[in-house]
């Protein structure tokens with residue numbers, strides 16, 4: 001049986017779903033729980049130090065009549081280093097981590113000081129990108145080198161922007177090429193899923209992998 005949600009259900013009032021509007025989240029996100037791919041975006045700060053930012057409100061698509069592959073970061077805060085460095089340098093790398101490197105990548109959030117090399121401080125290795133001026137993370141199984149194209153607010157005056165990046169090339173581990181669902185595979189973020197019929201005092205974000213359920217051929 002389907003339940004219908006247009007206004008915040010009373011069971012979510014006073015919970016994290018309501019409180020987190022302070023951080024820019026709408027309560028529907030927690031009920032609907034749509035997974036998004038998770039990765040680390042790396043740039044150079046104006047002082048030359050590597051910056052690293054966890055991102056997951058995002059998608060990837062071909063465009064320009066099949067002449068380009070693009071990353072659309074759906075919600076980049078205007079207040080962070082990523083937004084600042086993208087606007088300064090216009091070049092970046094998107095790094096996908098296997099689950100055993102998730103904790104190290106998350107450490108970049110604590111090691112967020114402007115003076116810090118956020119990659120090395122988090123126990124990861126800085127590698128040189130081939131086609132753009134940005135650092136990459138050696139331990140990540142896939143690194144996509146990107147050029148910044150444009151940004152736009154979803155709603156005028158918002159404090160986050162959609163950022164469109166063109167993927168100019170990538171470095172892809174053979175293990176991932178051979179098995180998209182194995183040890184080295186894309187992880188997904190499920191942001192604090194909540195069941196309004198059974199609200200727990202404390203929840204969490206989940207990191208999830210993929211399971212094959214169907215196959216399709218030409219359509």
Ligand SMILES: Cc1cc2nc3c(=O)[nH]c(=O)nc-3n(C[C@H](O)[C@H](O)[C@H](O)COP(=O)(O)O)c2cc1C
Pocket residue numbers: 038051052053054055056057058075076077079080081082083106108109112189
């Ligand atoms: C799994 C995960 C996904 C995230 N996705 C985003 C995102 O899509 N947009 C955003 O602005 N912040 C996102 N964040 C928060 C930033 O990673 C965090 O604020 C970071 O410290 C910003 O770093 P910076 O100032 O170097 O850009 C995410 C955090 C995590 C843990």
